[in-house]
Amino acid sequence: MKQIIYSLFLVLAVGMNSCKNETKKENQATPDEATELSSAAVVRFGVRGNCSMCKKTIETAASSVEGVLSATWDVNRKFIEVGLSDANADLMPIHNAIAASGYDTEKVNADPSAYEKLPLCCQYDHSMEMNQAEHDHEMEAESGETESH
Numbered sequence: 655m656k657q658i659i660y661s662l663f664l665v666l667a668v669g670m671n672s673c674k675n676e677t678k679k680e681n682q683a684t685p686d687e688a689t690e691l692s693s694a695a696v697v698r699f700g701v702r703g704n705c706s707m708c709k710k711t712i713e714t715a716a717s718s719v720e721g722v723l724s725a726t727w728d729v730n731r732k733f734i735e736v737g738l739s740d741a742n743a744d745l746m747p748i749h750n751a752i753a754a755s756g757y758d759t760e761k762v763n764a765d766p767s768a769y770e771k772l773p774l775c776c777q778y779d780h781s782m783e784m785n786q787a788e789h790d791h792e793m794e795a796e797s798g799e800t801e802s803h
């Protein structure tokens with residue numbers, strides 16, 4: 655239990671320190687809210703990034719694509735959930751828009767010059783795992799525990 659609490663704290667602390675000039679989180683739609691739209695399809699795919707500034711850039715890029723109703727990027731697990739007006743819509747324009755803004759997706763690598771222009775704190779690791787499972791952070795904490803009696 656302690657480990658889980660510790661790792662949650664660690665994730666929060668890392669997230670808060672990663673960008674000093676990050677803007678306040680606003681209009682955060684949860685995945686649950688998005689799936690309640692009965693006429694819309696929601697798709698999920700991996701996108702790399704670091705912080706809430708990245709989140710804003712990624713979501714703005716995805717939202718600029720026609721047919722995208724909502725876009726919510728998960729900072730901890732590195733994926734985006736995109737609400738589509740048409741369930742059969744081609745996803746490549748969304749991948750391309752995100753890549754053009756400087757971020758790697760599962761299918762398209764970031765435009766290198768856009769990546770270079772990102773704030774230093776947003777220049778994420780290109781080997782970062784995308785679409786992470788929820789329990790991954792628990793495992794990281796295990797190695798850091800040095801308890802003695």
Ligand SMILES: [Cu+2]
Nearest residue numbers: 705707708776
């Ligand atoms: Cu960032």
